Structures are given as C-alpha cells and as structure tokens.
Amino acid sequence: MSAGASNPEYVNARVRSRRASLFSDEDYRKLIRMGPSEIARFMEETEYEREINALGSRFSGVDLIEYALNRNLAKHFDDMLDWADGRLYDLIARYLRKFDVWNLKTIIRGIYTDSDAEAIQTDLIRAGDLEDRTIDRLLEVDTIEDAIEVLYGTIYYDPLSEAYEEYEETGALVPLENALDRAFFEHLLEDVTRSFGYEPSEGPEALYVEFLQAEIDFRNARNALRLARSGADLDPASYYIEGGVLFDESELSRLVGNYDELVDHIAENKRYGDRLSAALDRLRDADSLIQFEHALDAALLEYADTLSSIYPTSVSAVLSYILAKEREVENIRAIARGREVGLTESEIEEELVIL
Amino acid sequence: MAKDVKPTRKNLMEIEDRIELSERGHGTLEKKRDGLIMEFMDILDKAQDVRGDLADDYEDAQKTINMARAMEGDVAVRGAAAALQEHPEITTESKNIMGVVVPQIESSRVSKSLDQRGYGIMGTSARIDEAAEAYEDLLESIILAAEVETAMKKMLREIETTKRRVNALEFKLLPDLYDSQEYIEQKLEEQEREETFRLKKIKDKKEQEERAEREAKDDVEETRAAATGDTAGTESEEMGQSTAGGVPGGD
Numbered sequence: 001m002s003a004g005a006s007n008p009e010y011v012n013a014r015v016r017s018r019r020a021s022l023f024s025d026e027d028y029r030k031l032i033r034m035g036p037s038e039i040a041r042f043m044e045e046t047e048y049e050r051e052i053n054a055l056g057s058r059f060s061g062v063d064l065i066e067y068a069l070n071r072n073l074a075k076h077f078d079d080m081l082d083w084a085d086g087r088l089y090d091l092i093a094r095y096l097r098k099f100d101v102w103n104l105k106t107i108i109r110g111i112y113t114d115s116d117a118e119a120i121q122t123d124l125i126r127a128g129d130l131e132d133r134t135i136d137r138l139l140e141v142d143t144i145e146d147a148i149e150v151l152y153g154t155i156y157y158d159p160l161s162e163a164y165e166e167y168e169e170t171g172a173l174v175p176l177e178n179a180l181d182r183a184f185f186e187h188l189l190e191d192v193t194r195s196f197g198y199e200p201s202e203g204p205e206a207l208y209v210e211f212l213q214a215e216i217d218f219r220n221a222r223n224a225l226r227l228a229r230s231g232a233d234l235d236p237a238s239y240y241i242e243g244g245v246l247f248d249e250s251e252l253s254r255l256v257g258n259y260d261e262l263v264d265h266i267a268e269n270k271r272y273g274d275r276l277s278a279a280l281d282r283l284r285d286a287d288s289l290i291q292f293e294h295a296l297d298a299a300l301l302e303y304a305d306t307l308s309s310i311y312p313t314s315v316s317a318v319l320s321y322i323l324a325k326e327r328e329v330e331n332i333r334a335i336a337r338g339r340e341v342g343l344t345e346s347e348i349e350e351e352l353v354i355l
Numbered sequence: 356m357a358k359d360v361k362p363t364r365k366n367l368m369e370i371e372d373r374i375e376l377s378e379r380g381h382g383t384l385e386k387k388r389d390g391l392i393m394e395f396m397d398i399l400d401k402a403q404d405v406r407g408d409l410a411d412d413y414e415d416a417q418k419t420i421n422m423a424r425a426m427e428g429d430v431a432v433r434g435a436a437a438a439l440q441e442h443p444e445i446t447t448e449s450k451n452i453m454g455v456v457v458p459q460i461e462s463s464r465v466s467k468s469l470d471q472r473g474y475g476i477m478g479t480s481a482r483i484d485e486a487a488e489a490y491e492d493l494l495e496s497i498i499l500a501a502e503v504e505t506a507m508k509k510m511l512r513e514i515e516t517t518k519r520r521v522n523a524l525e526f527k528l529l530p531d532l533y534d535s536q537e538y539i540e541q542k543l544e545e546q547e548r549e550e551t552f553r554l555k556k557i558k559d560k561k562e563q564e565e566r567a568e569r570e571a572k573d574d575v576e577e578t579r580a581a582a583t584g585d586t587a588g589t590e591s592e593e594m595g596q597s598t599a600g601g602v603p604g605g606d
Binding site for chain 1: 382415417421422424430433434437438440441468469470471473474475476477478480481482484485563600
C-alpha cells in the first residue's frame, strides 16, 4: 500500500474540493431550526443524498441521520486512502486508525454482550486502515480470543494478546479497550521520523508532528483530569500516552493527585496555555470537564486549520480536512439528537464547534 | 343489639368484663395510632425530600444522557453501556417500626469508579462519565425512594387499620356494650321491682285472707256465744225466722 511515491498534490486537490462541500455556518443556522425529519430531508439534497437514500428504508429519524453520517464519513476517508500513495498513505492511515480502534471496540463489546453480527455491523465506521475482509471475519467469530487471533499480523495483535490475560482475570473490557486506544496513540508518532527520513524541525512535517503531539497531549490532559476528578484508585501511569510534550510520565503521576496543580500545569504550558486559558478558567470555576473537553476539541480543530493554511499542499491540509469532516458529522449529529431530545437552539449552538 | 342479650346477671358480668377489656384496648390502640402518626410524619418529610431529589436526579440524568447521545452519538453511548460488567445488586432486610415491618434496602455496586464501569478510559469522554455518574446517582435515589415509600405505604396501611379499630371500639363496640349493660341493668332493676311488687301483693293478699279468716272466726265465736246465753228466748224467734226464711212459700 505504501509503495510508490507520495502524491500530496493530487490528494490535496481532491481534498480541497471535498472541503468546499462541507456545511457552512449558514447551513448550520438552518439546521438548528429544523426537526430531525427536516434535517434528514435537507441532507438528502446535499452530499449525504446517497447514504440517506440507501439507509432510508431501514432506519428513520435521528438513527437514519446518524448512520448516514457515519457511512458518509467512512466513504470519504476510504476515498482518501484510495487516492494517497507512499508516505502520504502512511501518514493518513495512521491517523485514520482511530476508526479501526472504534470498530474493534464495537466488535469486542458486541461479542461480550452476545449481540448479533448484523447489529454490530450497523455500528461500524469502515473508515480505517483494516481491510473490510478482516472486519467481516471478525464479525463471524464468537469469542474475544478468536477475534484477537484474526488480528494476527496487525498492530493490535500484541497489545490485545497481553491485555487478554488481564481481561480473563477481571472479566472487564477495560484492559482490552485501553490496549486498543494505547496502540492507536503510540503508533501515531512511532516511526514518524523514519517515515520522513529525518527529524522534522520545521516545515509541514514539523507541524504534522506538532499536531499529533497536541492530540496526544490533549488526550493525556483529558484523562488526567478525569482521573483526578473521579478519585478512583487507578495508576495514572497506565493511562499515560507517550509522545506528548505537556507531561512526562512521572509528572503526570504526581499531578493526578492534586487537581489544582494539574490545571495550573496545563495553564502554564507555553504551547497550549494561552489557547486553553479561557477553558481552564471555566474549569476552575464550574468544575465541569465537558466545557474543557469542548475547548480542547475547538483548539485541536483550530490547530489543524492553521496547519492547512500554512502548508496547503502537505499532509497537514489532509489532516485538517479529516478533522473538519469529523467535526461536521459530529455537529450534524449533535443538532439532530439535540432537537430530538428537546434541547433549545441556544443550548445546541453552545455545544457546536464551528470554525 | 342490646335487646339481643339475655338480661341475666351472668351476662351483665360478662359485658362488664368486655367493657373493661375494650376500654383498655381502646387506650392502647389510640396510643399506637398517635405513635404511628408521629413516625409517619417523620417518614413523610423524608419521603418528600427523597421524591424531590429523585425528580432532580432524573432530570439531571436525562439531561446528561441526552447531551452524551447528542455529542458522542448514540452508538458510542450504547457501546459504553454494553461494556458494563458488574451490575448493581440489592438486598432487602426488614426493620420493625412500632410493630410495622418495613423493608430496608441495601444496594451494592451502584456507584462505580471510573475503572469499574467497563469502558476504556482512553477512548471515551467526560460526557459519558457524567452520564454514567448521573445514572448511578439516579439509581441510588430510586433505591432510597423505594425503601422510604414502601415504609410510608406500610405505615399508612397500619395507621388506617389501627384507626379503624379505634373507631370501631369507640363508636360501635363500646357504645353497644354500654347499651347492653344499661339494658340489662334496667331489666334487672325492673325485674327486681316487679319481684318486690309481687311480694308485696302476695303479702297483702295473704294478710287480707288472714284478716278475712280471722273475721269469720270472730263471727262464728260471737254467734256461738250468743247462742249459748239466750237459748229459750230466742228459740221461737229463731224458729220463726228460720221458717220464714226456710220455707218462703209457707205463707
């Protein structure tokens, strides 16, 4: 797959046209005033037409919207992997593995709860690096052990095999799910220098690395704050993801015990402090992580957007599109679900992350 | 009712015993009722608080799950829920409040820490945590409400039964017993009066008879005395009289 020369110009040109068809602010303003059925109808006249029509006979209401969004997302990201070659493919695929992780988690949870393959299949987002054939085989197995065997040869096999022992002891899915998430984050930055052939200090590659570091840092910050707040007796080190610049392992372990110090540590960071200062103030006052996570999402999106405008024909622009598309899907889903459950327009608007 | 009783002294004594027992029972039941009402008032206050909390918790839980479903997607929320391994358990014991057996519900594994919820921490968000937490709180409120409200209902039923018993004693049984007692007493008094009157009558009659007898006797004696004193003088008169009287048709 990764053989051959990289083709960022071609992929960027195609991504740019896709980016143009993303929903605008004006579209969101319209959507916020619509009910779930109207949103589905509206989507039928846009880029989501094919998915809405294909799923329209099986689902209705917000479920239809959610499944159509997921399928559309998978189609777009799959297309990108089809277009990309060489190093660019590697760089995109390693980010899109998060959907593999999502799918594997969904399948494992399905096996755990004895759900039928059909039900599991509808919840999958086939946008990752794993081949469809592998996923189809996974849907046929009956035990988690067999599922891990099917994954032999992938980056998930070793961590899952290790975590399986713990799963057998405790009977809880936590070790398996954490192993999958860890596999994703640790492979994000792994070999990135080898992939570039040098340690990037400036240029699009450096920004790409910076973006991935931000993703890891934000994940670490989120988890550290959640652990600190929950008061659960958990080893913070086991939730630490290497590769970020915000914490090192010992720092994180120390800070989890002291919530205020942890917040101060994030605020004092040169790279993220200013960007997150408003969110951190709110975190101190309201003690709600949700707003903070919200701010992290917005900061990440802003990051990616900067990347795409600085180096328009690099992998950063593709990543920026991936994030923007993901955000669009999340926003539409938020509007539809929000309207379904009776949230007010202003409540929904508050929750949307629009650049 | 009172007319059904035989007005005998034995019945009267029985009724008096029953009255004594009923009055004692009435007093005890009244005390029990008042005690139960006081306990009930305490439970009622608690139940009102619990109800209020339950409504708040429910609203809160709905809000957080709605938010989680909106922002994370239904699939993610369902997935996180599916990962739950240990389901909450409840055990019930009973407690005695003034003779009323009320349940005491103990719950375990309702509130869980982050690592006990089953879903991986790295790949999920605080929204799912908050929804899970809100539902755990809701479940605890439901369990508490179940305990308090069952106790309240049982107390209420007991109060009603006791009140009915008190009222039955106060307005039905005791008045009936008093009526019967009065009826028997009156009847017995009446019987006594009748008896006295009858005895008096008998005595009068007897005296009358005796008097009559005595008078008759006196007359006979008088006659006899007279007869012995004037035998010659009166013989012809007597004869004439007796003829005149004895043979009315002899003229």
